[in-house]
Amino acid sequence: MPSPEIEEFAKLLVQQVRDVAIGDCDVALRPNAAGPVFKRWKEAAHKGNLESIVGIVVPDTVDDTIFHLLDAIDNGLLNLSFTAANGKKVDLPTDGLGELAGWYIGTGGWRALYSQERFIDDFADLVGFFGPSKEGK
Amino acid sequence: MTYLSGKPTGILSGQPAGPLSGYSTWAWHPHFGDIDDVDLAKLWMHLASFGVTGPGWSDGDDNGSAPGKNTSAATTPDVRRAWLLSPEEMLPRGCFVASTEPIGCLEGGGGAGGGGGGGAAVGAAEEAAPAAAGIEVGTAAAGAEEPAGTAEAGAALGPYGKGRGHHIPAKRAFTGDPNYDINAALAIPKLELRAQGIFHPQITGAQQSLYREFARTGQPLTWDVVRSIETQALTRAGMSPESASITVNKAISALQASGVSGPVSIPWGGK
DSSP states (O other): OOOHHHHHHHHHHIIIIIIHHHHHHGGGTTTOHHHHHHHHHHHHHTSSSSHHHHHHHHHHHHHHHHHHHHHHHHSSSSSOOOTTSSSSSEEHHHHHOOOOOHHHHHHHHHHHHHHEEEEETTTTTTTTSOOOOOOTT | OOOOOOOOOOOSTSSOGGGGGGOOOHHTTTTTTOOOOHHHHHHHHHTTTOOOOTTTTTOOOOHHHSSSEEEEEEOOOOOOOOOOSOHHHHHTTTOOOOSSSSOOOOTTTSSSTTOOOOOTTGGGGGGOSSSTTTTTTTSSSOOSOOOOOOOBBBBBEEHHHOSSSSSSGGGGGTTOOTTOOOOTTTEEEEHHHTTTOOOOOHHHHHHHHHHHHHHHTTOOHHHHHHHHHHHHHHTTTTOOOHHHHHHHHHHHHHHHTOOOOOOOTTTTOOO
């Protein structure tokens, strides 16, 4: 039997990540489900074949689940640390500045940088939204 | 449009029957009822040349410098007023129905007078947060168990520590201000997000992308910019512009009333 501390971690992980992600995705079944994600899910479902559904719902669902893991870390619900290959240990809630979930899901974020699988970027049109960058000038 | 990498992961291969077949969700939902068991090992062959087109989709920039296959899908939010639940669905969930207009009702319990219904799908995770949300701002009645914002009054808001959910505005903008408390700061509670039909990552993704873009301008972050970005983030996630504006204004007013003088840093701005 795992220690009470591991059980505490397990409970937080299941309730704050898994269950929240499922609850998020279940919103797609509501008549008022809004936004681009649920719109494309419904379109995929209307196509009536498993290919279209799996092709879209799977990456969105995985991304939502990881998003909620990072969101739980960002908000201090999951106090996790990470030991890098160089041995340096970082406290994710503190050193992540509460921005991990955003870095993951935003345009040009971690999915674009590191994923070798499909994902859908709903924010790509926001690049250059405020005009030309002044960085590097 | 490049959509799939065509790289079998091995997760699906070799399974004689579709993993979806055992899930009632796929069976009872009208849109999913016609899904049959398939040989997913064979399916991968089709997926390799799979493409998706349709309303709301646009071909994205295939980022050649990134290994991930990125499909941009910037779409106009599908904004509409509608019943959250049909009348037949409401009573079993303990909802209090007293309106001929579309109303909000959340799974897992009733609002004022609701009596707390079931709601297994929402169940366990909510145990971590106290049920009562008496500090909610907006249309939710003080003391009601569940928030219930409307299009006219914006989303219901509550302290993050009560209902979790999504901070409005982004917490990082005020982290460091002595009058800012991450748990007391207002958020759209998790249940309210669901009631509004909004997918949480959509808000954060838009926030991150917009704040990051703003940081590149070199301009200081002001209340007005925060107001604009937050409103756009909610709108892109599916909230009506009017409701989004009201929601953001309520949250900003609450921050100002609590003594927060202004943004101290640009979220995702690297400073």
